[in-house]
Amino acid sequence: MILSYDERSPSVDSDAWVAQDATVCGDVIIGAGSRIMHGARLVAEAGGSILIGRNCIVLENAVIRATSRHACSIGDHCIVGPNSHVVGAQIDGEVFIATGAAVFHGAQIGRGSEVRINGTVHLRTRLEPGSTVPIGWIAVGDPAQILPPDQHEAIWALQKTLDFPGFVYGVDRSSPDLMKNITSRLSDGLGIHRAESSC
Template sequence: MLLTHLGHTPTIDPEAWVAPTATICGNVRIGPGCRVMHGAQIIAEGSRIELGECVIVLENAVLRSTDDHALSIGRHCLVGPGAHVVGCTVADDVFIATGASVFHGAQLGAGCEVRINAVVHLRTTLPPGETVPIGWVAVGNPLRILPPDQHEAIWAAQAPLDFPRFVYGFERTEASMEKITRKLSASLGAHRGDTPIRSPE
């Protein structure tokens, strides 16, 4: 399904294909040769989402932008089933595997691999050709890649990146789930005005 959101209509190149069960919403541009498979969700909450040539988005992947964080994916990239990619910049020839997550402000250089269930935290930079192993966590700039059982080391690198402020606009000391959910409720409430365009062919 294609939806207008905040006055923006998705643009899909005639050489792309979007499954009828996928959802494309708002300020989204899908380039030639792209394939967006069943159940995938590409939702522009404010900033633009741009997919370059021959980007493959497999089943049930979620790609999002926010007001403050656009999403750009270069040419010849693959986003695996159930992956979550939000508000980041992905260069050409990148592989994001099944169940992987890439967060706000991350930068993935050309030829990177984010393997099954791996995580690239916010504001993290992967240099070209870098690999995040299955289930591991990439965090920071300079980059550290850590196994998931090293929580203290991950937190030591993650805390200065300040997720609550960078993503939700609240200092960590004042952030609460009530404040965050009220802010998201107001922002996401804008979807009440979305208008279906048509199902993709």
């Protein structure tokens, strides 16, 4: 389903293909030879944009999102695996994002890198070209430190300074009613989608 809102419409190259049950919404550009498979969701929130390069494969049920604060771009010849999640990240060419992986706001993934099954690249994290995040491991920081999931305290020590609520939502973590503030702002911003229409 190709959807527009607020004069923001997807642009799909004539040599690309989007499955009928996939969603492509807003300011999204899909390059030649790219394939957006069944159930995938590419959603550019108001003020955000998504750029998918040439010959990219976005597999079943993957989610790629951009926000007004964090555009998303994926270079040529990339694979975004089933059930993976990429939001507001910059991914260079020839990158493999495996099944169930998560890549967060402001992350930068260098050319030829791999984020393997259930791997995570946290917000504001930079992976050098050719890097590998092993199965289930977590990359965090700039430059990235790549840690196993049983190292929660070490991961949190690095992640806390990256300030998820402030960087992603513009809300101070110590503010009273943190989740009320975040969800109210997010609800207001996402309200623009009430005006969606098919292209």
